[in-house]
Amino acid sequence: MNVLVINAGSSSLKYQLLNTETREVFTKGNCERIGIDGSFIGYTVRGGEKQKLEVALPDHKTAIKHVFQLLEEAGFDQSKIEGIGHRVVQGGWYFPESKVVTDETLGWVREVAPLAPLHNYAEADVIEICRDMFPSIGNVIVADTSFHYNIPEKAHRYALPRDVVDKLHIRKYGAHGTSHRYIWKTTKELLGDDVHKLVSCHLGSGASLSAIQDGHDMDTTMGLTPLDGLIMGTRCGTIDPATVCYLVREGGYTIDEVDTMMNKQSGILAISGVSSDTRDVEERAQKGDAHCQMALDMFFYRTSQLIAEMAQSMHGFDTMAFSAGIGENSDTFRSAICKELAWFGVKIDEEKNSVRSDDPRVISTEDSKIKVLVVPTNEELMIALDVQELLSK
Incomplete structure (x- = not known):
């Protein structure tokens, strides 16, 4: 499957288009300084030399449009992309595992955004932009916190009043879960x-x-x-x-x-x-x-x-x-x-x-x-x- 992976930050947007069967990375890049003067996109195609496109990026929607334009120039039009995966920093209490994007799951990303305001709001905006611009492509939310969600309660609970903890969903959520999951997977493949x-x-x-x-x-x-x-x-x-x-x-x-x-x-x-x-x-x-x-x-x-x-x-x-x-x-x-x-x-x-x-x-x-x-x-x-x-x- 050809999948476009998007990692949106408050003023940046990383992307990578790869094939899950061959593991080939067709193109990848980073939109920098979104909403700031001096914005640009650094990108590579099929492992070639890194290129730089100096272009105005007033918002994430403009950045996404440029990403898809660069994909087309690299020989990949919309019809060849079979799915879009979105890294979300904070999944809160809603994402013990990855989920397909729906109106409900997108709403959850915004609901838990106060736990990661610099990231989640931007990520939710980009998910919405992708759905609007490319309604035929399915989107998936992969939360960095999911891997840690089921750690034992003795490890994730804080010693604060129970009513406060429960009301405000205070607990250890962790981060980098997608990376830790990959590290386990690769280590297991190597050492058995x-x-x-x-x-x-x-x-x-x-x-x-x-x-x-x-x-x-x-x-x-x-x-x-x-x-x-x-x-x-x-x-x-x-x-x-x-x-x-x-x-x-x-x-x-x-x-x-x-x-x-x-x-x-x-x-x-x-x-x-x-x-x-x-x-x-x-x-x-x-x-x-x-x-x-x-x-x-x-x-x-x-x-x-x-x-x-x-x-x-x-x-x-x-x-x-x-x-x-x-x-x-x-x-x-x-x-x-x-x-x-x-x-x-x-x-x-x-x-x-x-x-x-x-x-x-x-x-x-x-x-x-x-x-x-x-x-x-x-x-x-x-x-x-x-x-x-x-x-x-």
């Missing part, structure tokens, strides 16, 4: 019966861990929102919740200012004082910048600490897999995190660890008690496979 308890490490500018036991999610590090858990590029991760109250009372900050601070001005950026990009921070640390080195040390410490927490939720683990921008590309980060976990019996082969490849691979030593893998994630494929499964019915 040798993997039962996996700690999946999606480490990028946004980062989360997932404890997956025989395909079932047991716990994850992100919470009600993607702010919880690991230290990230610009997010602070887990801190004492009273910090918010203190900043408001004693610092004079508004709730919105604290929200912006913790989501966009914290994390690696705040600790290093240099950048949210770990490559920049690593380069400066190697030149002796103490703040950058502290940012790295805190990231390694916190990540290894939460890997142990994920292992506890499964009463042990036999495998861990690194993925996403940092996890796939930084041998330094993988090595440092594994050294923190040496007391668990984690050992990696530094020669294997230094290899750059787009293929999933084992990097642990033969005598390591925990198998360690690098698994390049492919959320678009997982979304496309869900589209195929639901629309073929």
Whole structure:
């Protein structure tokens, strides 16, 4: 099936057209700065050179029109697209699994949008645009939270008054579920019966861990929102919740200012004082910048600490897999995190660890008690496979 996968943000729109049987990616791209001056579309066709189209993108509808125009120029008209899959960041209490788009399910995306306002509203708008422009093509919602929805209640419930929790649907929802699901699927295909308890490490500018036991999610590090858990590029991760109250009372900050601070001005950026990009921070640390080195040390410490927490939720683990921008590309980060976990019996082969490849691979030593893998994630494929499964019915 030829499936168009769309990932809409507040001012961006990523897309990829692929075939679920051959796994061929025909074309992919990213519409940037939607509604902002200097908008453009970066795209590639059949793995060719990346091209850039500077074009006004006042809104998502205009962006979608340009996407379909680029698809036609690449040789794919509307009739060749058999389904559209939409990544939705927050599925709330309505999406324990992916669902076909109807008036009702689209309404649910908007209803839970207060949990992810920068993403869900834009995603709902794009779904509506696709339905209006191409009514003959089926659409499917794939929520990032679905994979985590059925984690045990002891893991997802917060110790707040029950009436408040139930009324406002407060619980751990997690994120990156589509990626964690792919990481489990690929690890299982690679190791077979040798993997039962996996700690999946999606480490990028946004980062989360997932404890997956025989395909079932047991716990994850992100919470009600993607702010919880690991230290990230610009997010602070887990801190004492009273910090918010203190900043408001004693610092004079508004709730919105604290929200912006913790989501966009914290994390690696705040600790290093240099950048949210770990490559920049690593380069400066190697030149002796103490703040950058502290940012790295805190990231390694916190990540290894939460890997142990994920292992506890499964009463042990036999495998861990690194993925996403940092996890796939930084041998330094993988090595440092594994050294923190040496007391668990984690050992990696530094020669294997230094290899750059787009293929999933084992990097642990033969005598390591925990198998360690690098698994390049492919959320678009997982979304496309869900589209195929639901629309073929």
